[in-house]
Amino acid sequence: MTFDLKSYLDARRALVDAALDKTLPTEDTPPTNLHRAMRYSVLAPGKRLRPILVIAGAEAVGGAAPAVMDAACALELIHAYSLIHDDLPAMDDDDYRRGRLTNHKVFGEAMAILAGDALLTLAFRLIADNASRMSDPRMIARVVADVADAAGTDGMVGGQVVDIESEGKDVTAETLEYIHRHKTAALIRVSLCAGATLAGARPEQLGVVRAAGEVLGLAFQIVDDILDVEGSLAELGKSAGSDERKKKATYPAFHGLEASKQQARTLIAESKRLLDPLGPAATPIRALADFVLERRS
Amino acid sequence: MTFDLKSYLDARRALVDAALDKTLPTEDTPPTNLHRAMRYSVLAPGKRLRPILVIAGAEAVGGAAPAVMDAACALELIHAYSLIHDDLPAMDDDDYRRGRLTNHKVFGEAMAILAGDALLTLAFRLIADNASRMSDPRMIARVVADVADAAGTDGMVGGQVVDIESEGKDVTAETLEYIHRHKTAALIRVSLCAGATLAGARPEQLGVVRAAGEVLGLAFQIVDDILDVEGSLAELGKSAGSDERKKKATYPAFHGLEASKQQARTLIAESKRLLDPLGPAATPIRALADFVLERRS
Numbered sequence: 001m002t003f004d005l006k007s008y009l010d011a012r013r014a015l016v017d018a019a020l021d022k023t024l025p026t027e028d029t030p031p032t033n034l035h036r037a038m039r040y041s042v043l044a045p046g047k048r049l050r051p052i053l054v055i056a057g058a059e060a061v062g063g064a065a066p067a068v069m070d071a072a073c074a075l076e077l078i079h080a081y082s083l084i085h086d087d088l089p090a091m092d093d094d095d096y097r098r099g100r101l102t103n104h105k106v107f108g109e110a111m112a113i114l115a116g117d118a119l120l121t122l123a124f125r126l127i128a129d130n131a132s133r134m135s136d137p138r139m140i141a142r143v144v145a146d147v148a149d150a151a152g153t154d155g156m157v158g159g160q161v162v163d164i165e166s167e168g169k170d171v172t173a174e175t176l177e178y179i180h181r182h183k184t185a186a187l188i189r190v191s192l193c194a195g196a197t198l199a200g201a202r203p204e205q206l207g208v209v210r211a212a213g214e215v216l217g218l219a220f221q222i223v224d225d226i227l228d229v230e231g232s233l234a235e236l237g238k239s240a241g242s243d244e245r246k247k248k249a250t251y252p253a254f255h256g257l258e259a260s261k262q263q264a265r266t267l268i269a270e271s272k273r274l275l276d277p278l279g280p281a282a283t284p285i286r287a288l289a290d291f292v293l294e295r296r297s
Numbered sequence: 298m299t300f301d302l303k304s305y306l307d308a309r310r311a312l313v314d315a316a317l318d319k320t321l322p323t324e325d326t327p328p329t330n331l332h333r334a335m336r337y338s339v340l341a342p343g344k345r346l347r348p349i350l351v352i353a354g355a356e357a358v359g360g361a362a363p364a365v366m367d368a369a370c371a372l373e374l375i376h377a378y379s380l381i382h383d384d385l386p387a388m389d390d391d392d393y394r395r396g397r398l399t400n401h402k403v404f405g406e407a408m409a410i411l412a413g414d415a416l417l418t419l420a421f422r423l424i425a426d427n428a429s430r431m432s433d434p435r436m437i438a439r440v441v442a443d444v445a446d447a448a449g450t451d452g453m454v455g456g457q458v459v460d461i462e463s464e465g466k467d468v469t470a471e472t473l474e475y476i477h478r479h480k481t482a483a484l485i486r487v488s489l490c491a492g493a494t495l496a497g498a499r500p501e502q503l504g505v506v507r508a509a510g511e512v513l514g515l516a517f518q519i520v521d522d523i524l525d526v527e528g529s530l531a532e533l534g535k536s537a538g539s540d541e542r543k544k545k546a547t548y549p550a551f552h553g554l555e556a557s558k559q560q561a562r563t564l565i566a567e568s569k570r571l572l573d574p575l576g577p578a579a580t581p582i583r584a585l586a587d588f589v590l591e592r593r594s
Binding site: 025030031033034035038081085088090091108109110111113114116117118120121122124125127128129131132138140141142144145148149151152153157158160161162164165178 | 322327328330331332335378382385387388405406407408410411413414415417418419421422424425426428429435437438439441442445446448449450454455457458459461462475
């Protein structure tokens with residue numbers, strides 16, 4: 001029997017979208033413009049990859065979606081905040097994201113900065129809410145700390161800084177990998193880990209999920225770089241080749257397109273192999289790994 | 298025997314400054330520019346009012362500084378992040394803060410945005426670390442949630458949005474109070490509450506601290522508004538009258554200077570009266586309330 005990834009993704013994406021809609025402050029409570037700006041970016045159509053990884057991480061160790069929905073939403077809020085801030089004129093200065101005008105083009109720069117700040121703050125509120133239902137109290141602080149580490153200077157923000165500083169410069173393979181590991185892979189990895197932790201993963205299970213998540217996250221960013229070269233505005237919702245125009249450090253620019261595709265395939269196979277100890281429970285994560293490789297946007 | 302506030306403040310400020318220096322990532326680990334930007338704003342000379350309130354909140358219920366130092370640092374990081382983002386060209390567009398060039402004037406806008414993001418993220422890491430040492434696990438999630446609520450749309454960020462939206466407009470007394478309660482008072486109140494909670498406050502003690510903190514926070518913002526009218530660059534580290542030039546909604550602009558001073562005195566007296574049930578243990582908070590009223594910067 002094969003795993004029906006499309007049904008799996010559709011069902012979980014619907015759960016996540018409903019939870020996000022319910023969790024975000026409504027547009028008819030003040031400050032209404034802030035809430036509109038927050039909802040505009042978070043509720044834009046998206047893959048919901050990170051929240052679905054939270055759910056799949058829980059399922060891989062015997063948990064289920066309802067017990068990790070707050071954390072799943074939190075990871076999407078952190079992702080959305082990072083996109084809003086990255087798109088700002090002072091950063092990547094992008095006009096389109098997910099096929100829509102970027103947040104600051106609609107709501108202005110001040111509101112975009114504040115909406116990002118509010119989303120990051122709300123994310124930690126949700127993680128605390130989710131973790132407070134755990135039986136092992138030490139794990140509550142652990143999940144908050146893990147997510148903060150993956151999102152902060154040792155993770156996503158640190159990677160974004162080095163990415164910006166590397167624009168227009170010749171970078172080494174080490175710098176490129178630093179950017180990928182920190183800017184993207186850290187949040188992918190911690191999505192899986194947060195789900196597994198909240199579902200009560202044993203230490204050895206958590207080690208497996210963490211290792212597979214790191215490799216999966218690297219593959220995700222390489223595929224992202226490939227899509228930027230090959231994709232179209234229709235598929236990506238942003239201008240293809242925009243990384244190249246900005247002279248961003250990308251995997252294809254450094255290693256070439258064919259070698260990049262081979263490396264993505266190798267990493268995806270590696271991430272699936274790493275999941276072996278978890279048996280059939282990790283089938284959704286393995287299918288998600290294939291999805292990461294084959295996605296067109 | 299009178300309480301020696303100066304000695305009290307000097308001793309705790311030294312503790313806080315040492316802890317902040319130790320907690321912030323060093324300038325010789327990458328990404329070095331990000332770490333320099335974070336340290337530049339946080340370690341600028343300051344009153345450290347919020348961290349000292351965390352400590353005083355703990356002391357008021359029988360706790361002591363060492364047990365709440367991570368949370369004390371966290372509240373200063375949240376304050377510093379909010380100043381960095383508020384000073385950005387898209388927001389208040391200020392060139393000076395605490396007598397130094399603002400973060401974006403030194404490090405550029407992109408780095409200032411990211412330094413703020415990193416500080417907010419690190420703050421939640423520190424709160425989790427601090428809370429993880431508590432005996433009552435439910436309190437761990439409680440402290441994270443309280444701080445997130447005070448910093449997010451229902452607190453500081455929400456207040457900042459309404460403040461920006463009110464610039465140059467006639468506002469009602471209700472809007473002015475909304476701004477003050479959310480933009481400033483929420484974080485002051487939660488500083489006291491976080492310290493008290495982490496020190497094991499009983500529910501009725503926490504209620505007392507929360508009520509006094511809210512009133513103290515309102516008084517703090519009114520005094521801030523008064524100082525903006527009366528102060529000098531030397532005292533405030535920013536241009537006096539800058540709120541008026543930007544047509545900010547301020548208490549003196551609405552109620553007049555003398556009525557504002559009277560209201561600040563009334564609120565400070567009220568906050569001290571509210572602390573009565575805590576007895577001598579709340580002496581530092583009462584002295585801090587007087588300090589808030591009498592400060593010249």
